[in-house]
Amino acid sequence: MKRFVVILLFASFIFGSIDLFAWGQKGHAIVAYIAEKHLTRKAHKKLDAILEGKSLVYYASWMDNIQNSPYFRGGYDRTYTWHYFNVDEGFTPQTMKRNPNGDVLSALNMVIDSLENHQDELSDSVRIDYVRMLIHLVGDMHCPMHAGRSVDKGGNGVPIKWFKYNTNLHVLWDSKLVESVHEWSYTEWQQNIDRCSKSEIKEMSAGTPEDWFTETWKIAVGVYEYTKPNEYYSYKYMYDYAPVVEHQFLVAGYRLAALLNRIFG
Ligand SMILES: [Zn+2]
Structure with a gap:
């Protein structure tokens, strides 16, 4: 029994830390798959070569996974803050002090600029990393709680009850809401x-x-107004926000395809 509890604690630590970062794997796969469906033939071919035959979906959550992998630990520490851009109450993305270590907006712009204007200067390993980051960061940028407030760590510090689960606002938006809205696979x-x-x-x-980030932040402002700490939410919340979740996946997928076509098409 003791061992079981230890395993549970360990699992919640692992999955808890994954939850800190992103749309769940499902969300990233949905965005990447929509993008893949809208690539030009030329972009598809070039990406196929860069990604060594793997799909966009295959690498959609790579940027989260490297943070939890013992094989990469240390190598990507600089990317730790690149998944989000916290904007506090009373500020906008334009007036909020930027994190000098980088945020999702600065990281995405850096990756786009490198691939678009300096691709010849990049080694193969950096180029594949930047493509994998681009796929992931466009997804994160469209996830409302990745534009949440720093005081509560993007909603991680806002406890709520979702159906029978005790969870928090960040995890709700990264995965629980997505899974509740439709029980579909990413292809569906x-x-x-x-x-x-x-x-x-x-x-x-x-x-x-x-x-795009400013749009996401405006959604986040509304989510904070709607969602009160320690409250119970279920069907009404799900129905109210289903169109928002669907819209964010759709625009993220189309925008990712547009970026990749511009760079590689
Ligand atoms: Zn992420």
Whole structure:
């Protein structure tokens, strides 16, 4: 029994630390798969070579996984803060003091600039890393609690009850809400939400990473107003926010494809 408790504690530590970082694996896979469906043939071919035959989905959560892998520990410490950009109450993304170690917006802009303007100067290993980061960071940037407040660590410090689970606001938005909205695989998510016309896709893909992050932050502001600490939430919350979750996956997928087509297409 004691050993079982120790294992449980260890598991909650591991999974708890994963939860700190991102849309769950499902969310990242959905975004990457939608993007893959909208790559030009040329971009697809180039990415296939860079990613050594692996798909975008295959590497969608790589950036989270390296933080928990004993094989990479230490090698990617500088990326620890790159998954989010906390914006406190009373500030906007434009007025909030930036983390000198980097945030999701500065990291994404750095990766885009390197791949777009300095690709010839990158070694093969850095180039594959930057492509894997690009896939992941576009996903994280569209996850509302990755634009949450620093005082509660992006919602990690806001306890709530979700159906029968005790959880927190960050974990709710990273995974529990996604899983509750539809019990679909990532391919089913794509089949059921990726149904926009060419002109709609073009419109949704417009703008800059800063515009996209600002949209996400505005959603986060609304989520903080709606969600009170220690409250119980279930179906109403799910129905109110299902369209937001679907929209964020869709625009993230289209925007990721647009970036990759611009760089590699
Ligand atoms: Zn992440």
